[in-house]
Amino acid sequence: MPASAFARRVSMLYAALFACVGIYLPYLPLWLGAKGMDTREIAAILAAQVAVRLVTGPFCAFLADRTGRPRRMMVTLAALSILCLAGLSVVEGFWPILLLTVVMAGAWTPVLPLAEAFAISGAERFRLDYGRLRLWGSLSFIAASAGTGMMLDRIETAHVIFVLVAAQIAFLLVALSLPTRAVGGETLRRTAGVRLSPHDVGRLVRAPLFLVFLGAASLTQASHGVFYAFGSLHWQELGYSGGMIGALWALGVWAEVALFAMSGxxxxxxxxxxxxxLGAGMAMVRWTGMAFDPGLWPLVGLQVLHAFTFGATHLGTMHFLLRAVPQPMHNTAQGLYATVSGGVMMSLVTWASGPLYRSWGGLAYLGAAALGAMSLVLALLLVATWRGGHVAEPPETRGGA
Known part of the structure; x- marks a missing residue:
């Protein structure tokens, strides 16, 4: 397959994937409310989803590496998620909805790290700029979240589940079109004879530099938890209009897109x-500035820093995992990172941000700045000690080629 064709398909994969995320994140709680769930039941459903993600994310990533079939794993998980969504469109009551949403979350969660590993590895083989592939995900997120919001002015909130089904079907179709072979016919599957074992994964998670990386990247990404949970509410309390709040959110994503476009x-x-x-240092600046309610124009500048607090951290993470982790363990490493960063750390910060914001208001951002400071210490240690090679030994070859 030519590099241009690979780039188009991976760009489409990101667009379809983040269209699903742009519908799911903002509107699933609204759909749950429309189905008659009260706030306690919505919280229970969302918390149960987080719990199952902590298991299925690393487990499915490990299976993808062990079998050497990440595309097949993506397709299977996406199909299972679609079946659950189809079930959700017809069931009623707390327990059936809880069961199906938990299974859906367990199936859908591993898809993102699998897609990331597939994209960054393919970009390296084809000598493509990963950021220019990934930016289509950010653009799609904006379009899907805004477009679904406008659709809700014309359709019932309970029907948003059908929009999400359509988006996931689009993702499944794109995933089915992905190549199984790369440049020169080299397979994207595992190296012949290499079979990942739990012992190999144990070596990776005990590698000191991998743990330093995991702490640095996860702390910066988790520092966004205060903002994601209470940013819009705080701006509303400061008197910003709904349109201005939406524009500030969009500005951050556009800044992220600009960074991705220049990532090479x-x-x-x-x-x-x-x-x-760089992402950790900018997190200290951004969250410290936001803690003191600086006014609109300084806030615009602080929102532009999202390009670094999220975008630079994400780019650094993807390229570190590509270079520091042996190829047969790429999916596993992505799954571990996603679980620690987006699962454990983000959940803890989001949970802690509630009492912090209740007691201190905008000063709760100082807690996020403290996370940025801790991340910066670890990141500088990584800069000083990592020499660009693997941080763990590759899996041993087992059996014949």
Whole structure:
């Protein structure tokens, strides 16, 4: 397959994937409310989803590496998620909805790290700029969340589940079109004879530099938890209109897209560990500034820093995992990172942000700035000690080729 065709398909994969995320994140709670769930039941359903993600994310990523079939795993999980959504469109009552949403979350959660591992590995083989592939996900997120919001002015909230079904079907179709072979006919499957074992995974999670990386990247990403949970509410309390709040959110994502568009040049100058350190440093600046309610124009500048707090950290993370983790363990490493960063750390920060915001209001952002400071210490340690090689030994070859 030519590099241009691979780039188109992976760009479409990201667009379809983040269209699903752009519908799911903002509107699933609204759909649950429309189905008659009260606030306690909605909280229970969302918490149960987080719990199951902590198991299925790393487990499915490990299976993808062990079997050497990440595309098949993506397709299977997406199909299971669609079946659950189809069931949700017809069931009623708390327990059936809880069961199906938990299974759906368990199936859908591993899809993102599997897609990331597939994309970054393919971009390396085809000498493509990963950021220019990934930016289509960010653009799609904006379009899907805004478009679904406008649709809800014309359709019942309970029907948003059908929009999500359509988006996931689109993702499944794109996933089915992905290549199984790369440049020169080299297979995207595992190296012949290599079979990942739990012992190999244990070596990775005990590797000191992997743990330093995991702490640095996860702390910066988790520092967004205060903002994601209470950013809009705080701006509303400060008197910003709904339109202005939406514009500020969109500005952050557009800044992220701009960074992704220039990622190739930035990577060449800063490097993976340097990008993670840059994201941590900008997290300290961004959250400290937001803690003191600086007014609209300084806030605009602080929102532009999302390009670094999220975008630079994400780019550094993807390139670190590509270079520091042996190829037969890429999916597993992505799954572990997603579980720690988006699962454990983000859940803890989001939970802690509630009492912090209740007691201190906008000053709760100082807690997020403290996470950025801790991340910066670890990121600078990574910059000083990682020399660009693997942080763990590759899996042993087992059996014949």
């Amino acid at each position: 040049r930035i990577m060449g100058h800063v490097g993976a560990a340097g990008l993670i350190a």
